[in-house]
Amino acid sequence: MANDPQNKKEEAISFEEFPIPSYGEWREAAEKALRGGGSFEKRLITKTYEGIDLQPMYQQEVLDDLDYTDSLPGFAPYVRGTSALGYKEKAWEVAQELTYATASEFNQALRADLGRGQTAVNLILDQAGLMGEDADDDVGDDVGKGGLSIDHIKDLEQALEGVDITKMPLFVQAGAEGIPVASLIFALMKKQGKSTQEFTGCIGMDPLGTLARDGHLPRPLNGAYDAMARLTRWAETNAPGLQTISVQGHPYHDGGASAVQELGFALATAVEYLRQIQRRGPSIDEIAPRIRFSFSIGSNFFMEVAKIRAARITWAKIVKAFGGGEEAQKMSIHARTSAWNKTLYDPHVNMLRATTESFSGMLGGVDSMHIAPYDEVAGPPTDFSRRVARNVHTVLREETGIPNTIDPAGGSWYVEFLTDDVARKAWEIFQAIEKEDGIFEALEKGIPQQQITEVAEKRAKDAATRKAIFVGTNMYANINDNPLKTITREDALALQAQRARELVAYRETVNTSACQASLDKLASAEPANVMEAAIEAASQGATLGEIGKTLAAEDAFDTIMKPIRIYRGAEAYEALREAAKAYADKNGAPPKVFLANIGPIPQHKARADFSRGFLEVGGFDVIGNNGFANVEDAARAAADSAAPIVVICSTDPTYPDLVPPLVKLIKGNNANTMVLLAGFPKDHVESFKEAGVDDFIFMGANCLGLMQKLQKNF
Numbered sequence: 001m002a003n004d005p006q007n008k009k010e011e012a013i014s015f016e017e018f019p020i021p022s023y024g025e026w027r028e029a030a031e032k033a034l035r036g037g038g039s040f041e042k043r044l045i046t047k048t049y050e051g052i053d054l055q056p057m058y059q060q061e062v063l064d065d066l067d068y069t070d071s072l073p074g075f076a077p078y079v080r081g082t083s084a085l086g087y088k089e090k091a092w093e094v095a096q097e098l099t100y101a102t103a104s105e106f107n108q109a110l111r112a113d114l115g116r117g118q119t120a121v122n123l124i125l126d127q128a129g130l131m132g133e134d135a136d137d138d139v140g141d142d143v144g145k146g147g148l149s150i151d152h153i154k155d156l157e158q159a160l161e162g163v164d165i166t167k168m169p170l171f172v173q174a175g176a177e178g179i180p181v182a183s184l185i186f187a188l189m190k191k192q193g194k195s196t197q198e199f200t201g202c203i204g205m206d207p208l209g210t211l212a213r214d215g216h217l218p219r220p221l222n223g224a225y226d227a228m229a230r231l232t233r234w235a236e237t238n239a240p241g242l243q244t245i246s247v248q249g250h251p252y253h254d255g256g257a258s259a260v261q262e263l264g265f266a267l268a269t270a271v272e273y274l275r276q277i278q279r280r281g282p283s284i285d286e287i288a289p290r291i292r293f294s295f296s297i298g299s300n301f302f303m304e305v306a307k308i309r310a311a312r313i314t315w316a317k318i319v320k321a322f323g324g325g326e327e328a329q330k331m332s333i334h335a336r337t338s339a340w341n342k343t344l345y346d347p348h349v350n351m352l353r354a355t356t357e358s359f360s361g362m363l364g365g366v367d368s369m370h371i372a373p374y375d376e377v378a379g380p381p382t383d384f385s386r387r388v389a390r391n392v393h394t395v396l397r398e399e400t401g402i403p404n405t406i407d408p409a410g411g412s413w414y415v416e417f418l419t420d421d422v423a424r425k426a427w428e429i430f431q432a433i434e435k436e437d438g439i440f441e442a443l444e445k446g447i448p449q450q451q452i453t454e455v456a457e458k459r460a461k462d463a464a465t466r467k468a469i470f471v472g473t474n475m476y477a478n479i480n481d482n483p484l485k486t487i488t489r490e491d492a493l494a495l496q497a498q499r500a501r502e503l504v505a506y507r508e509t510v511n512t513s514a515c516q517a518s519l520d521k522l523a524s525a526e527p528a529n530v531m532e533a534a535i536e537a538a539s540q541g542a543t544l545g546e547i548g549k550t551l552a553a554e555d556a557f558d559t560i561m562k563p564i565r566i567y568r569g570a571e572a573y574e575a576l577r578e579a580a581k582a583y584a585d586k587n588g589a590p591p592k593v594f595l596a597n598i599g600p601i602p603q604h605k606a607r608a609d610f611s612r613g614f615l616e617v618g619g620f621d622v623i624g625n626n627g628f629a630n631v632e633d634a635a636r637a638a639a640d641s642a643a644p645i646v647v648i649c650s651t652d653p654t655y656p657d658l659v660p661p662l663v664k665l666i667k668g669n670n671a672n673t674m675v676l677l678a679g680f681p682k683d684h685v686e687s688f689k690e691a692g693v694d695d696f697i698f699m700g701a702n703c704l705g706l707m708q709k710l711q712k713n714f
Contacts, residue, residue, distance in 0.1 A: 023057070026057070027040065030044065044056040048300070049258040049259075050258045050261075050303065050425055051260070052303075052421050052422070052425065054418075058414045062413050062416070063413060063416055066417070068313060068420075069411075069416055072084070073085070073086055073407050076326055076329055077312065078312040078316050078329065078330055078331065079410075079419060080309075080365075080407040080410050081365040081406070082330040082331065082332075082365075084406075085406060086365065086403070086405075086406035086407060087362075087397075087403035087404075087406075088403070088406060091397050091403055092361075092362070092366055092368055092369050093119050093367065093368035094118045094119045094120065094369070094390065095118075095120040095121075095122040095169070095171055095334065095369060095370055096113060096118050096371070096386065096389065097122045097124045097147075097336070097376075098123075098124070098148075098386075099124055099146060099147050099148075099376070099380050099381070100148060101126060101143070101144030101147075101148065101149050101380070101495055102144070102149065102495075102499075103149075103155050103156070103158035103159035105380070106123075107160065109383075109386065110160075110163060111161075111162055111163065112383075113390060114163065114168075116390060117391065117393060117394050119168060119169075120168055120169040120170070120171060120201070120368060121163065121165060121168060121169070121170045121171065122370060123147075123148060123159070123170065123172045124147035124148060124173065125147045125148060125150065125172065125173065125181065126142065126144050126145050126146055126148060126150075127139075127143075127145040127147075128142040128144075128145070128149065129147070129149065129544060130147075130173075130174075130175030130176065130210065131216075132175075132176065132177050132544065132549070133218075133548075134151050134503060134543050134545030134546070135151055135496060135503045136503045137545055139496065140493070140496070141489055142496075143492070143499050143500075144492065144495045145492065150184065151499070151503050151506070151544055152184070152503075152506060152541065152542070152543045153184050153188055153191070153538050153539070156185065157188055157191075164194075165189070165199070165201075166194050166199065168200075169200045169201035169202075170185070170199070170200075170201035170203075171201050171204075171334065171368065172185070172203045172204065173204055173246055173294070174204055174205050175205070175206065175207075176207050176210045176217050176219065176224055177205065177224060177227055177548055177551070177552075178203050178205035178228065178231050179227050179231055179530065179534050179548075180538075180544045180545075181203060181544060182203045182531070182534075183534035183538040183547055184544060185199075186199075186239075186531075186535050186538075187536075190535065190539060191539065196238050196239040196242075197238070197239065197240065198241075199241050199242055200241035200242075201242065201243070202242070202244070202246060202292040202334075203231075203244060204292055204294075205224065205227065205228045205231070205244065205245060205246060206245070206246040206247060207221060207224035208221075208269045208272060208440060209247070209248040209250075211440075211443060211559060211563070212251040212252065212265075212443060212563060212564050213251035213254075213563060215560060215561050215563030216558060216560055217558060217559035217560075218548075218552070219555045219558065220557060220558075220559060221440060221559050223551075223552060223555050225273075225276040225277065226280065226527070227551065228244065228245060228273070229276075229277045229280035229281060229282060230528075230530050231244045231531060232245065232277055232282050232286070232290055233281060233282055233286075233528070234532075236282070236286055238531070242290070243289070243292045244290045245273050245277075245287070245290055245291040245292070246291075246292055246293075246294060247270045247273070247292070247293045247294065248294045249263065249265070249266040249293070249294065249295040249296060250294065250295075250296050250336070250339075251566065252265050252266075253298065253338065253340060254296065254564070254566045254567075255449075255452045255453075255456060256340065256453075256455055256456030256459050256460075256567070256569070257451075257455055259298065259303050259306075259307040259422060260307075260422055260425035260426045260429060261426075261429060261452060261455065262295065262296065263295075263310060263311055263314070263422065263426035263429075264425075264426040264428070264429025264430045264433070265429065265433070265439065266311075267314055267315065267318065267426065267427075267430045268429075268433040270293070270315070270318070271318060271430075271438070271439075272438050272439050273287070273291065274287055274318075274319075274322060275438075284323055284324040285324055285328045288319045288322075288324050288328040288329070289330070289332075291332065292332045292334055293311065293331060293333050294333075294334040294335070295307065295311070295336075295366075296336055296340070297335050297336070297338060297357040297360050297361050298338045298341065298357065299338065299341050299353060299356065299357060301356055301360050302360075302414065304361070304364065305360050305364045305415060305418075305419075306364075306415060306422045307426075308333060308360075308361065308365060309364055309365070309409070309415075309419045310419050310423035310426060311333065311426075312330075312331045312333075312365075313423050314423050314426060314427055314430070315329070315331040316331070333364075333365075333366045334366065334367065334368045334370075335364075336372065337354040337357040337372045338372075339376070339377065339568065340567075340568055341353060341470065341568070341569055341570070342372065342374075342377040342568060342570075343377065343473045343570040343574070344377060344378060344483040344486070344570070345472055345481055345570075345574060346471070346473060346476075346477070346481055347374050347375055347377070347378075347483070347484050349374075349471050350372070350374035350375075350376075350377065351374045351388055351389075351392075354371050354372050354374070354389065355371075355392050357371075358371045358393070359396065362396050363408055363409045364409070369393070371389045371392050373385035373386050373388065373389040374389070375484050377484065377568065378483075378484035378485060378486045378487075379486060433447070433448075446562055448564070449563075449564055449565075460572070463569055463570075463572070463573070464572075464704035464705060465701065465702055465703065466700075467700070468569070470569065470570045470573065473570045473573045473574065474570070474617050474703060477577075477616045478616075479616045479619065479620075479621065503543070510540075510541035511540065511541065514540050515540045515542050518536050518537040518539075518540040518542060519542055519547070519550050521536070522537050522547065522551070523550050523553060537550070572704055573617060576617065576618045576619055576704070576707050576708070576711065577619045579619070579714070580711070581619065583619075583714050584619075589621065590619055591619070591620050591621065591644070591711070591714055592621045592623060592641065592642070592643040592644070592645070593615050593620045593621070593622050593643055593645040593647060594623045594637070594641040594645070594647070595608050595622060595623060595624050595646075595647050595649055596634040596635070596637075596638055596646050596647065596649065596662065597625055597626070597634075597649045597650070598627060598631070598648065598650040598654065599627055599628075599629075599651075599654065600627055601626055603627070603650055603654070604627050604649040607678035607679055608624060608649040610678065610699075611647045611649060611678045612624065614697050617703060617707060618710060618711065620710070623641050625637065631658060631661050631665060634662060635662060635665035635666050635668075635669065638673075643673075644673060644674065645673070645674045645676065646666050646673055646675050647675075647676045647678055647697060648662060648676070648678065649678040650678075651679075652679060655677070655679070655681055655684060659684075659691060659693065660688075663675050663688075663693060664691070667692050672713075674694045674713060675694055676693070676697055677696050677697070678696075678697050679698055680696045695709070
């Protein structure tokens with residue numbers, strides 16, 4: 001029957017009976033549906049933090065002015081990926097961070113995970129290592145902070161025991177100075193009889209990213225650029241699979257930046273590195289392939305897909321302008337799911353957030369990715385949280401079938417148009433930074449910091465009014481939930497003391513004269529010989545800090561500036577819950593709120609339920625009931641509850657008769673009782689305030705501000 005000509009004729013007739021409406025006809029119908037419910041622009045056009053207005057519907061015509069839509073995967077400008085076969089040729093690397101402080105913990109987790117889906121080693125140094133310090137330096141709680149404490153070759157050997165790093169990529173964010181940690185890695189390879197020619201991965205220096213995040217670089221910036229050039233030139237001959245430069249968008253994203261700000265500032269950083277290293281000898285075609293970009297993936301699903309695709313377009317344009325060939329124009333992208341939107345409360349929701357974010361990364365076409373375990377926000381992950389996060393990679397790769405399609409987002413009118421919008425907005429930011437003489441000058445002037453603060457303040461306002469939602473934290477809070485436990489400063493200082501003792505014991509095993517001789521040789525080495533001399537020093541037992549200090553012996557000053565303020569969006573709400581918990585610990589019960597529900601259940605239920613959810617965000621114990629027939633009964637029950645806060649719940653038409661007498665009775669029983677009204681009846685707000693109503697609970701109210709106000713009464 002499927003091939004019957006009569007059936008085909010009938011199908012054709014049926015399609016002709018349904019003409020395709022024009023956009024104008026659709027919009028007219030949409031505006032009719034919105035009558036009385038707001039304008040088309042307010043209800044159906046979404047304004048983003050990127051300054052992009054998202055339309056409710058896109059049509060094919062939006063592609064007419066986009067010059068890249070006819071490009072193919074693997075071809076410039078690489079919007080559709082840098083490989084002609086996409087993930088069909090090679091899937092993204094599963095590069096999970098293992099933020100354990102000690103080598104033994106790191107190795108145990110790494111060996112377990114490499115057998116269960118992880119395909120790359122992602123070694124995150126602790127803050128001391130990123131600053132080039134040893135555990136027995138005056139580093140306070142920086143030892144083990146945020147990553148692995150590595151002081152010398154034996155630490156590294158223990159961390160990588162049983163792992164052949166020639167069989168998989170190794171990624172290291174080296175911070176301000178890459179040569180010390182690179183020398184430890186290559187000294188270990190030399191000890192194991194392995195050739196540096198077999199190495200693949202990235203030991204990436206990012207001094208500007210370090211400055212943006214910490215506001216402190218432990219040497220002059222030119223010294224860091226000298227080291228970057230030396231490591232890059234050495235890699236060209238000795239480790240062709242080594243990328244030596246990292247450009248991180250994370251400090252900007254984690255400060256609340258928009259997607260276009262993160263991309264724009266990252267591009268400006270990369271251009272600064274291109275210029276500085278080119279001045280020191282290497283060519284663009286030698287430098288560009290050794291840069292690995294690292295972006296955070298936020299919760300705005302399609303915006304993040306567009307950001308990754310736009311990053312490849314803009315980078316190809318930049319490298320081409322510098323005279324780089326097509327291979328040099330290919331951008332290498334690592335991504336990690338956002339840290340900014342993760343929460344301590346209701347932490348299992350973090351699994352869901354990371355899943356959608358990693359899906360964006362896959363559709364965008366990243367080369368490697370870290371999917372954050374749900375408890376990462378509090379410290380090192382558990383075996384369970386690591387397994388769940390790692391298995392998200394596996395599900396995306398093996399169960400969705402999406403990697404079988406090359407550039408699955410390609411051709412979508414919405415995604416293609418959004419990609420172009422993001423690229424243009426990021427390019428504007430990049431050009432503005434160029435006019436300030438580059439990203440370093442801009443950071444010194446505080447320009448990125450101020451621009452990010454402006455967006456962060458918008459995000460904070462939206463979170464306060466719950467326009468931006470953190471599920472389980474500022475919306476749908478679980479009053480009985482316990483937060484993740486974070487590492488205390490006392491624990492951190494104890495670890496530092498332990499690591500310092502271990503380093504003292506290690507130094508006793510080192511041939512001091514041979515080690516010092518190698519450091520002296522490093523101090524006097526010609527630039528072309530620095531890496532080999534550093535590897536020899538590491539082989540003789542020199543520590544990461546000793547190698548770094550030797551390289552920086554002639555440095556006259558540190559580089560200091562105002563950093564980006566790094567924070568999480570939910571922190572203010574989490575502080576509310578902590579305050580409520582402290583009250584409960586002191587008084588034996590959380591602070592109470594009584595709902596003065598007036599009338600039968602249908603009359604008050606909607607507002608009572610809304611008020612409960614609103615107040616539980618602040619950790620309040622909300623006392624409900626089935627409603628009262630009159631204000632006298634409600635006031636008496638409120639007084640019996642001994643709750644210092646009472647919320648009146650009923651309907652706008654009943655409020656004029658109910659509110660004044662009920663407030664008078666409640667405050668007559670206790671003048672200090674705070675009275676809130678569920679709803680915001682505009683025509684009566686002022687009169688209700690005069691009657692004694694202290695505040696209002698309604699959709700769009702400043703939830704955070706009201707909760708902070710209420711908690712002052714504790």
